[in-house]
Amino acid sequence: MPYVFGPVPSRRLGLSLGVDLIPPKTCTFDCLYCQVGKTTTKSLMPEAHVPVAAVTEEVRRKLLKRRPDVITLAGSGEPTLHSGFGRVIGAVKDMTDIPVALLTNGSLFWKDEVRERALGADIIMPTLTSARETTFQTIHRPHPELRLDRIVSGLKRLREEYTGRIFLEAVFLAGINDTDEEVSALRDLIVGIAPDKIQINTVVRPPADAKARSLDRKRLEEIKVALGEKAEIVAEVLPKGQAGKAGRAAEDVLEMLTRRPLRQRDVEKALDLGAEAAADLLKGLLIKGYVRQQNHGGEIYYLPPGRNEREAKNPSP
Numbered sequence: 540m541p542y543v544f545g546p547v548p549s550r551r552l553g554l555s556l557g558v559d560l561i562p563p564k565t566c567t568f569d570c571l572y573c574q575v576g577k578t579t580t581k582s583l584m585p586e587a588h589v590p591v592a593a594v595t596e597e598v599r600r601k602l603l604k605r606r607p608d609v610i611t612l613a614g615s616g617e618p619t620l621h622s623g624f625g626r627v628i629g630a631v632k633d634m635t636d637i638p639v640a641l642l643t644n645g646s647l648f649w650k651d652e653v654r655e656r657a658l659g660a661d662i663i664m665p666t667l668t669s670a671r672e673t674t675f676q677t678i679h680r681p682h683p684e685l686r687l688d689r690i691v692s693g694l695k696r697l698r699e700e701y702t703g704r705i706f707l708e709a710v711f712l713a714g715i716n717d718t719d720e721e722v723s724a725l726r727d728l729i730v731g732i733a734p735d736k737i738q739i740n741t742v743v744r745p746p747a748d749a750k751a752r753s754l755d756r757k758r759l760e761e762i763k764v765a766l767g768e769k770a771e772i773v774a775e776v777l778p779k780g781q782a783g784k785a786g787r788a789a790e791d792v793l794e795m796l797t798r799r800p801l802r803q804r805d806v807e808k809a810l811d812l813g814a815e816a817a818a819d820l821l822k823g824l825l826i827k828g829y830v831r832q833q834n835h836g837g838e839i840y841y842l843p844p845g846r847n848e849r850e851a852k853n854p855s856p
Contacts, residue, residue, distance in 0.1 A: 547823035574828030625656025648693030709827025
């Protein structure tokens with residue numbers, strides 16, 4: 540699979556060209572709500588997981604074919620665990636004026652070198668779900684050396700040093716961090732971080748753990764009011780009507796999946812796409828949780844995330 544995927548529609552950023560720097564599923568957390576699945580390698584040590592030169596060359600080739608709204612370092616794990624993510628940002632900034640976003644869980648900004656690597660991004664999008672250690676541990680199941688106060692300290696230091704935009708994501712789970720007391724404490728903590736936006740989210744696709752349950756719209760609206768004027772609700776199904784061919788292609792794939800499972804070559808034929816374009820479109824939808832994979836007869840089929848697996852036992856050719 541490629542290092543670069545999409546562009547795919549993003550509720551938070553528009554059409555996003557994703558850059559995947561981390562093997563699945565390598566992360567500092569093992570979040571209840573993660574749509575990529577359970578963490579298999581939990582680490583705090585950045586490494587050169589994939590070659591920077593190959594990644595940046597792939598970005599360059601993609602940009603010759605299409606122009607996304609944003610280029611996002613995201614994907615199968617925590618991107619700041621790549622020791623060269625700052626060089627990737629710099630190389631991309633040298634080749635285009637398209638904004639670069641860093642989609643991160645925000646857990647490593649207490650490390651001086653990680654903050655320094657992030658400074659070239661136009662937008663940094665960290666996550667903060669609670670002001671309470673016990674709730675933080677319940678939701679994120681972090682690396683044993685990670686504590687909430689260390690993470691918050693890193694986010695505050697990032698705000699002092701970083702001149703770009705910070706969009707702080709707050710993910711709320713029913714029965715865990717959605718009480719008035721939790722929301723009030725989180726609001727007070729966020730004040731010290733001073734993000735440009737507070738983006739409210741909840742579970743909208745199948746999570747890693749069934750204990751992660753979504754909030755209804757009414758409660759999300761109440762939380763938005765409590766968090767103040769910088770808050771916005773971003774929890775939503777795949778946006779419709781995104782501008783451009785890439786957005787329409789993603790919508791077309793999801794529409795076809797409501798009728799039957801698809802192989803990559805089915806997508807290529809139906810949408811008149813090359814193998815490379817179909818592969819990175821499907822990878823983007825897979826990482827974002829819009830589709831899932833199933834092996835049948837030695838072939839990989841793509842299905843909607845909520846579909847019962849036994850429906851795919853006899854997929855159409």
